[in-house]
Amino acid sequence: MVSRISGAVFLGHPHCRDEQWLRLSVDYSINVFQTSFTLKLFPSAFHPLISRLIPAQRRLSRNLKDAETIIGPIADEIRKKNAGQTADVEREIPGSLLSWMVHNSDFKVTDNGTLAATQLILTLASVHTTSMAVCNALFDICAHPGTLRPLLDEIMQVLDGKDPEQLCTQDLSQMKKLDSFLLESQRFNPPILLSPQRVTMEPITLKDGTFLPKGTQVAWPAANILMDPNVTFDPEAFNPWRSFEQGNETSPASTNAYGHTSEKNLLFGHGRQACPGRFFAVAEIKMILARMLIEYDFRFCNQGCRPKSLTIDEMVFPNPFAKLSIKRRNEGR
Known part of the structure; x- marks a missing residue:
């Protein structure tokens, strides 16, 4: 897909x-x-x-x-x-x-x-x-089945009677709860543990005096930063509306949007070399989920629990053996 x-x-x-x-x-x-x-x-x-x-x-x-x-x-x-x-x-x-x-x-x-x-x-x-x-x-x-109804209600409110195939960029940007949910999902299941990763093209001396010779490999512990209690309140709790509530209370919504980068969220990189395709990817993810949540119900097979992700080096993958039961909703439901 x-x-x-x-x-x-x-x-x-x-x-x-x-x-x-x-x-x-x-x-x-x-x-x-x-x-x-x-x-x-x-x-x-x-x-x-x-x-x-x-x-x-x-x-x-x-x-x-x-x-x-x-x-x-x-x-x-x-x-x-x-x-x-x-x-x-x-x-x-x-x-x-x-x-x-x-x-x-x-x-x-x-x-x-x-x-x-x-x-x-x-x-x-x-x-x-x-x-x-x-x-x-x-x-x-x-x-977390309690997240489905708020997400679906927001999607239907944004659509306002339109066909899901008519979703546009402006519609996707209004899905603030979906933004928040995706940020929390990514926080617990990052695609990579170390991001960004760079190689020094010339010798560099950092402010604390650390010297990095040319050719040094440098990486940031992006996943650990997001799970740091000094960065995220109660980081071990899955709170799907975390950034939605923060955006409403303390900061502009754009700074809490999925795909936004900061010193506290480095999974898409940061600065001039942040992932150039991140907003395209976010639009894809939102369009797919909106359509799937409107038309289908999901649950774990045999009343199972959430499958743990697999890690190879610094890469993280969803369990390839995990299965979901998917059922199209009845008309009018």
Whole structure:
């Protein structure tokens, strides 16, 4: 589902529904993670040799070739369609991201192979983290069933009789309780424990005198900061309306919106290098949850409890073996 939504922006219609591309966009991310986790087990000096022995790395090479066979004809079609237009007209056409890349890239990434690789990297950055956020949100709704009615009431109030398919950006920004719920869900189930992660490009001396040589790896304990009682009151309690109440009482609502960054919330990074696609991801998550909560009921199978997330190095994943029972609501309910 997330792959289709992202593909609608990245590739446009009808290519976002190409089953081969959807499968490829998922497989590529899995192979990247498997390759990365395997390489981390060995010193970097051995990576060139070890990488040749990793099956996932060989699958990555095939993924890139398959991507070019899919993206290449689409890019050629875009070039042919706009061959007679001036550069100024092309820049005004609000097409897909791929269309923009073909006509406006300043980084010489206009050959089909590079375009395909770039599209795969975009799916790596957008699909899995967004999917994990939706999964964790559904798990938390089932674990805290009292949150469903307030969330659903807010969604229906924002829609005000409109069809859910007509949700727009302005509607999504009005879902303050959903913002608050998602922030709390992410606080307990972050996609990564250390964020942001950086490498010093030149020697740096910090204010306290700490010296960081060039090439030093630096990371912030984003997950621990959010669970610090000096940052979050009663951090061990799941309070879905925490930021909603804080926004109403002490600070502008925008500073408590899902996707907002600060020194206290670093999961999307912070400053000039904060995640550039975070608001796109937030819009996807809200649209998916709004539609699912309107049309379906959810519960854990066999009256189970919330499945614990799995951690590999600093990465955190929803339990892939967890199952939910999903039932479409009766008409008029």
